[in-house]
Amino acid sequence: MLKVGELAKRSGLTVRTLHHYDSIGLLSPSARSDSGYRLYQRDDIARLQQIQALRRFGMSLTEIGTFLARPDTPFSSIVAQQIAALGRQIEQASQLRAQLATLHHQLANGEEPGLADWLTTLELMTMYDKIFTQEELKRLPFYSNGAKSQAEWAALVAQVRALLDGGVAAEHADAQKLAEHWMIMLERDTAANPDFVRRIDALLTRDAAAQQQTGITPELRQYVMRAFSARRQSVYAKYLDEDEMRHMRENSGKRAAEWPPLIAAVQQQMEAGAEPDAPAVQALTRQWFELFRDFAGDQPATMQKIRAATEQEPVLRTGTWMSDEMLAFIRQSAATLPAPGQA
Secondary structure: OEOHHHHHHHHOOOHHHHHHHHHOOOOOOOEEOOOOOEEEOHHHHHHHHHHHHHHHOOOOHHHHHHHHHOOOOOHHHHHHHHHHHHHHHHHHHHHHHHHHHHHHHHHHOOOOOOHHHHHHHHHHHHHHHOOOOHHHHHOOHHHHOOHHHHHHHHHHHHHHHHHHHOOOOOOOHHHHHHHHHHHHHHHHHOOOOHHHHHHHHHHHHHOHHHHHHHOOOHHHHHHHHHHHHHHHHHHHOOOOOHHHHHHHHHHOOOOHHHHHHHHHHHHHHHHOOOOOOOHHHHHHHHHHHHHHHHHHOOOHHHHHHHHHHHHHOHHHOOOOOOOHHHHHHHHHHHHHOOOOOOO
8 A cells, every 4th residue: 555655756747746646536445454544555556547548549537537537438439439529620620720821821922911800800700610621611712711701801801890880771783792792802812612601690690709700790781781782683674674673672682591501501402513403403493483473573574674684794693603503403493394374
């Protein structure tokens, strides 16, 4: 049997460490000498060896205590937990390395973001880590451009906020101009990927912290959407008569929220190599034309005018994430749909 000082010397630990183990109930001496000194017996020393071995696995003292309190727990499960923990640590280290590489790239190019700007950017990067994989983040220009993109967005958000707080109507030309710029930047910084936009939009809708960090509140987003809708309608007005425009104004916003997830779903089908006549694609195509009819009406002549306007006016494609390839894919799928009354 050993006194605490002797055990400390032989085990390479400090007396303070052994006292701490005793205080938390992890390792308590089980005997006392005639003079009252606490003594560690053979079983105590064997338990200390287990503790030291488990510490080398990276386990916390709490985890070790839980494991030793349940000797029936398979050790393989403990190893599996440690592997998972190391995996999380490796992922976090990879994320930090990517962020530092971005900072190094900016500094090497002569950019010197302020500390406050960089800390804000780090917060945003951490926020986007929650909704994108590391591979996706590499394809996300907003993420890779770091502080530079953040500064651009902060300036634009401030301009829009000034108009909103100043009582400027969303239909005003200044608001429309900023809304169009907003959509151009959003397409650029999301690599024109509709699914990326859908996920960011969902984050900004539900996460109050994300709204605070970006300044993009639901009220601000709605203002931008109204202004951009007004911008699009001003372009359509060159092609449609008064009755057609009235129908568009009355219906353009009713199902607008259904377009982004639909476009993202079509993009996913295309990336997966689905054929235009696949049942899943045909279902999306039916939904596509249902939304289009709600927006444009049922008159073939009006639909044709809207298609012509879309082809001739680039602004009508801005912020829609509808590429030429996607529109061609939808047309191909539509050609495979059975005629009404045949399906």
